[in-house]
Amino acid sequence: MEGLRIAALVAATISTGLAAGVFGLYAHTIMPGLGRTDDRTFVAAFQSIDRAIMNPWFLGGSFFGALLFTILAMIAHVGRPAMPWIVAALVLYAITFVITIAINVPLNDAIKAAGDPDGIDLAAVRERFDEARWRSWNIVRVIASTTAFGLLTWALTLTGRSS
Template sequence: MQTILILSLVAAAIGSGLIAGIFFAFSTFIMTAFSRIPAEQGIAAMNSINVTIVRSPFMALFVPTAILCLVISVMAVINWRGGASALMLAGAALYLLASFVSTIVFNVPMNDALEKVSGNGPQAAELWATYLRDWTWWNHVRTIASLLASVAFVRALMLV
């Protein structure tokens, strides 16, 4: 059981860290670059990313890391290890709620709305401006949460 726990923590630390890096790229330069081009081009680029990402290796990292977080949560509760278990639960909650669930609840519906708008005209420009602001804000949340989850998993590894 100890080996499974350690391997799960290592994989979750790596997975959440890689996801944090992907989200970090969007928060720090991708969305800024999109904000500097015409709305029609930004919308087209983001829609292309949104179609591509669900068929990419990103999903093979994003979803399994969430599943690992569930497994880690169960192991933390079943075999309580004090601070290590608290860190395991904190890391899992950060990733599951602030990264995974917030993606489903906030970012994906914004992506779906963006897909339905024509790439030009005042309505598109207005939606694009709102999208850039709101989507990026939630992406900042996902970035920080994923990074903190990774840190929590690494710290828990040091205690188990």
Template sequence: MKLLQTVILVASTISTGLMAGLFAAFSYSVMPGLGLSSDRTMVEAMRNINKAIVNPTFMSLFMGSIPLIAVAGVLAWRGYGRPALPWIIAALVLYLVAFFITSGVNVPLNDQLAKATGAQHLAAAREQFESSWVFWNAVRALLHTAAFGFMAWALIVFGAHRLSAVSQPASPATVPYDLRQATGG
């Protein structure tokens, strides 16, 4: 059970970190770079990015992080890693908020941008899209980054808890009866 907890906790931490990195990279490099582009280039690039990103790798990480974090929480609650549970719950809550921002704000803005045609419409679509999308992307990047931080801390707490349990001497109640008799205890 401890090995399963460790594997799930590590996997959920990695997947959460990858999502934090993706959204942060959009905030500090992709969108500022596209912001310097013409309307046509910016709209075309975002359309292409939005098409390309819907792939098995992205979807399995983006969607898969939720059940991974949830399973990490259930295993911590039911098993050995209870001290890590508050951090896992906090990470799950932040990840879910960011997930709902993505599906409720960023994806509809992407869909709206995909419908724009013609030079005048491209300029108007960009104006309606860019500042709102950039703002909400920054929010979800911060939320994912905080969720990643909480998962990393949960991993540290879980590891420290395991180490302290291993380094503590066995109590008399856990020593087999025959061994206690043989040692005069």
């Protein structure tokens, strides 16, 4: 049982770190880079990036994995010193998850649904996308998921000390 407890916490920590890294990369590299491009480049590149991120590595390995593994780690650590830290991490990652599903994904889906960049009003599509809103909520995801990663790292430390 101890091996499964630790494995769940390690998996939660790694997957949450990966998700935080993706959101961070969008915040400091992808969106600032795209923000400096013309409308056609922005729409086409964002559509392509969003299609590419819909893959098992991101979805299973980090985005959904972080939530599921953290739930498993919490269950496995009931009554243990690391549990409050895992619960706090779960709350923060759940916030990240909800923001993604409620705000970022609908904006992503709308820009993809706009169609081929060669046949649409690119300025209107980009304006409806609302980069400022997407970026602002992404910063919240970065802060929440990175903090969750830190809390899980601390939970690993506590677990190592009590083993």
